[in-house]
Amino acid sequence: MPKKVDNHARRKLIAEALVRVAAKRGLEAVSLRHVAEEADVSLGMVQHYFRTKDEMMTFAMDVVRDNAGARMAGGIEPNLPPKDLVRALLVQLLPLDEDRLLDANVALAFFAYTAVRPQAGAGLRENTTQLRDFITGQILASRETGDASPRPDPVLAATALAALIEGLSIHVLGGHYSAEEALAALDTHLDTVFS
Amino acid sequence: MPKKVDNHARRKLIAEALVRVAAKRGLEAVSLRHVAEEADVSLGMVQHYFRTKDEMMTFAMDVVRDNAGARMAGGIEPNLPPKDLVRALLVQLLPLDEDRLLDANVALAFFAYTAVRPQAGAGLRENTTQLRDFITGQILASRETGDASPRPDPVLAATALAALIEGLSIHVLGGHYSAEEALAALDTHLDTVFS
């Protein structure tokens, strides 16, 4: 066997360049050439690691999802009460700093992307399902300890919570209001869920 | 003066074709030629009514916003209690039928579009601001009549409500769950806001 290269690292390098292009100029500006330029590699190399553009897109989506997942996992401190735990998770999805703003921007673009390509959205769907399930569990846990009044359906409450951060993120991205306002809205909502 | 044509009607005709293309195949499939074909007119005509593609896009965005606004206005019955009024409004933004699904799809695409072109998002921002203000007013009104416990900040509650339908719409578009589930989540949230 000839030269040995870390295949996965190269793909990630390219995918991250794609993310930067998409965040700065939109998904429609993502072309093989632009990505190659942003990654400071040749077009040929991009083609070597991704046989088709769609393959590159899909991989980049997975990288973004992994980023978000890792951030959420990193925000967790065990033994936190359910409410704080959920909050710690959701805050990681809000564009509160430059990094998260970049990712949220790309995530939004991918949402629009998968809305027209249903088969490409499987990963996204899995993510929200997991998030919803986790939140549901935490709501139930909080009720067991008697912290919350057991009024509304926990699954629906979790659904609303997951949708809420999504909507807040989008509004912040669109410049409708500041990230701080979004955070405040999230907090008041959390208060009502974990009353 | 020569031939007299309803200029605005023609522009709307073209913009609606654009919306159909965007909903079916995504914003990136929106080209002058595709729109012309969908509208069953010539490329030359599209160019006659829109000097640039960006001008066409902006106009189409306005049409979609008008659609949504008209729907919301149409859903209103006066003398409704605040909660039902707000619900009637927000329901119009959920993709519960084919028409609203189409518009929501395009709206999502435009959100992603404006996230990278801030100057094009002014209209969108105005829309959510108006919606937030209206909801805020209704929350305050409901409290005056004593229907609600006056706990959380009404502005933040309105912000959350507006963000919530946005997030729910997106999740429904992505096939993460059904429109009925989204509606149920909205209702439980409305119950807590207008307790």
Add this chain to the structure above:
DNA sequence: TTCTTTACAGTGCAGTCGTATTGCCAAACG
């Protein structure tokens, strides 16, 4: 009537797109 102005249709152009193809180079194996 003649003239002017609008409302298109058609074509051409320079640039970009994704992809296929070709070829060179260096490293590992026999």
Add this chain to the structure above:
DNA sequence: CGTTTGGCAATACGACTGCACTGTAAAGAA
């Protein structure tokens, strides 16, 4: 040592893009 083979660069190609330009038909103004 050669030979093979993966890693990459470069180029070419047909399709498509937004836009500019030209031509033509028709409807009012003079």
